[in-house]
Amino acid sequence: MIRWTLRDGTYELELGRDPCNEIGTTVLGELERFLDQVDTENASALIIHSTVRGGFSAGADLRELYNGFMDVPDKEQEPRLREFIDRIHSVMDRLDMLPLTTIGVVHGICFGGGFELALTCDILIAEKSARFAFPELRLGIVPGFGGIPRLRRDVSNAVVRDLLLTGRSINAKKAVTCGLVSQMVPVGAGLRAARNTAEQANKFDPESRRSCKAFMKPLPTEQLEEEKELFVRLALRPVLQAALKKFVESDDPRPYLP
Amino acid sequence: MSASFDRLSQLCAKRYSVDASIIKPEGDVFETLKIDSFQAAELMSELEMEFDVEIPDYELQDIKTFGALAGAIDARL
Numbered sequence: 001m002i003r004w005t006l007r008d009g010t011y012e013l014e015l016g017r018d019p020c021n022e023i024g025t026t027v028l029g030e031l032e033r034f035l036d037q038v039d040t041e042n043a044s045a046l047i048i049h050s051t052v053r054g055g056f057s058a059g060a061d062l063r064e065l066y067n068g069f070m071d072v073p074d075k076e077q078e079p080r081l082r083e084f085i086d087r088i089h090s091v092m093d094r095l096d097m098l099p100l101t102t103i104g105v106v107h108g109i110c111f112g113g114g115f116e117l118a119l120t121c122d123i124l125i126a127e128k129s130a131r132f133a134f135p136e137l138r139l140g141i142v143p144g145f146g147g148i149p150r151l152r153r154d155v156s157n158a159v160v161r162d163l164l165l166t167g168r169s170i171n172a173k174k175a176v177t178c179g180l181v182s183q184m185v186p187v188g189a190g191l192r193a194a195r196n197t198a199e200q201a202n203k204f205d206p207e208s209r210r211s212c213k214a215f216m217k218p219l220p221t222e223q224l225e226e227e228k229e230l231f232v233r234l235a236l237r238p239v240l241q242a243a244l245k246k247f248v249e250s251d252d253p254r255p256y257l258p
Numbered sequence: 259m260s261a262s263f264d265r266l267s268q269l270c271a272k273r274y275s276v277d278a279s280i281i282k283p284e285g286d287v288f289e290t291l292k293i294d295s296f297q298a299a300e301l302m303s304e305l306e307m308e309f310d311v312e313i314p315d316y317e318l319q320d321i322k323t324f325g326a327l328a329g330a331i332d333a334r335l
Contacts, residue, residue: 131303166316168314
């Protein structure tokens with residue numbers, strides 16, 4: 001469940017879907033609902049944080065993705081997949097370009113699609129428990145929610161390759177070192193740090209703040225389109241379906257570890 | 259056992275409120291601490307920061323016991 005409040009010019013968007021904010025059509029619909037009503041004239045900042053114990057988000061809802069594949073005849077798979085990917089890219093792009101200072105607060109798991117959601121934020125604050133990863137290659141695909149161009153926008157290509165080609169997770173300290181995260185704070189202190197950051201953003205002239213963001217954070221439109229095509233091409237192969245089947249049927253107690 | 263094992267067992271005992279004596283080199287990490295995959299990820303962050311090391315996940319995939327985990331940490335010190 002996603003909830004939001006607007007107080008003193010700051011939206012707080014709470015991700016609260018058990019077990020770990022898996023992103024499927026439900027979460028997507030709720031994010032769309034938020035974006036449709038967000039009042040950017042009377043707000044300066046947006047904080048995105050998770051209220052579930054496991055972390056920020058474990059990524060795409062793989063069970064829904066698997067069931068979606070199973071129910072759809074072969075010839076309908078590509079249009080259905082494209083429809084979903086277009087929809088999720090639209091949500092990520094809208095979040096990315098919001099004329100608010102957006103602050104992501106990450107604790108625990110921030111993997112795959114969840115990492116892609118975090119990467120839409122202007123500023124990331126990580127609690128010491130945070131771990132970031134792109135484990136998609138384990139499923140025979142690449143990140144498909146716009147994560148590759150967004151990560152490339154923020155950190156060096158070497159870091160992007162390391163994360164993508166090994167699927168390994170990195171901790172908050174490493175994320176600070178490589179320039180992905182602005183502040184590392186103790187466990188439980190992320191929201192407070194984000195509120196302080198939002199309060200600072202609220203002091204600035206709105207036009208200057210919006211213009212600065214637009215200038216410093218352009219949308220990597222061409223690369224996003226390329227990533228979409230790459231994702232669809234790879235996702236339509238039997239490799240993904242086999243990997244999803246293995247994941248869904250697995251009784252491994254460590255399904256979220258790459 | 260290595261010095262890393264002693265520090266590892268003390269950290270786990272404190273973090274998960276268990277008696278350090280139940281943490282044995284041959285003990286299964288998940289079963290002994292009764293943790294799930296999310297807590298395991300948090301534990302990895304804590305261990306990496308405590309020992310000031312980086313341990314890639316793929317080096318830990320087959321590790322089940324505290325002794326093996328301490329060995330993986332030692333290999334990175």
